[in-house]
Amino acid sequence: KQEVTQIPAALSVPEGENLVLNCSFTDSAIYNLQWFRQDPGKGLTSLLLIQSSQREQTSGRLNASLDKSSGRSTLYIAASQPGDSATYLCAVRPGANSKLTFGKGITLSVRP
Amino acid sequence: DAGITQSPRHKVTETGTPVTLRCHQTENHRYMYWYRQDPGHGLRLIHYSYGVKDTDKGEVSDGYSVSRSKTEDFLLTLESATSSQTSVYFCAIKGQGNTGELFFGEGSRLTVL
Numbered sequence: 001k002q003e004v005t006q007i008p009a010a011l012s013v014p015e016g017e018n019l020v021l022n023c024s025f026t027d028s029a030i031y032n033l034q035w036f037r038q039d040p041g042k043g044l045t046s047l048l049l050i051q052s053s054q055r056e057q058t059s060g061r062l063n064a065s066l067d068k069s070s071g072r073s074t075l076y077i078a079a080s081q082p083g084d085s086a087t088y089l090c091a092v093r094p095g096a097n098s099k100l101t102f103g104k105g106i107t108l109s110v111r112p
Numbered sequence: 113d114a115g116i117t118q119s120p121r122h123k124v125t126e127t128g129t130p131v132t133l134r135c136h137q138t139e140n141h142r143y144m145y146w147y148r149q150d151p152g153h154g155l156r157l158i159h160y161s162y163g164v165k166d167t168d169k170g171e172v173s174d175g176y177s178v179s180r181s182k183t184e185d186f187l188l189t190l191e192s193a194t195s196s197q198t199s200v201y202f203c204a205i206k207g208q209g210n211t212g213e214l215f216f217g218e219g220s221r222l223t224v225l
Binding site for chain 2: 031032034036041042043044045046049051089091093096097099100102103104105
């Protein structure tokens with residue numbers, strides 16, 4: 001059974017810092033991995049999706065990488081801003097028609 | 113924006129009453145999902161649908177039923193609500209194409225007293 005772990009559960013950094021959020025999964029046979037952002041009281045917003053054949057995806061200040069062999073993905077946020085404060089979740093899809101397995105998320109606080 | 117609307121957004125009800133949450137989508141997506149989100153448990157799949165009248169159970173389906181009589185609507189019903197079903201419920205759809213990207217609604221906060 002696929003398990004997805006995100007450690008630490010919470011992180012606080014000063015504004016302007018470059019940071020990396022980690023996501024680990026137990027089964028390397030995945031179809032894709034998706035990163036989400038969730039603001040308090042809101043739904044999940046899709047940030048980046050990496051297919052199993054890809055190594056990374058970029059969107060603005062965000063870069064997500066995937067290393068299937070080690071069961072890891074990282075979300076890199078460049079020049080963090082207070083507006084980046086939110087909970088970031090990763091989710092793994094084992095197969096094309098499989099259901100997603102979610103991590104519990106990392107709550108990020110960026111201090112002005 | 114995947115055109116997902118959940119209703120109601122907030123509901124308070126009493127133990128033993130029936131509750132129905134509605135998810136409406138405007139883009140003809142085939143796959144729709146209902147999740148619940150609770151502190152310490154994260155997101156857990158309740159039920160999902162892969163077409164009109166085609167539904168299946170997720171990992172926490174006990175106490176819940178679903179129906180999908182039209183492509184655009186996916187209903188989640190709690191036949192007799194319990195306090196353990198107090199949660200935030202999210203509807204999601206799988207986008208078109210082969211990526212399998214998931215898009216979520218804004219959530220429905222349910223409190224069962």
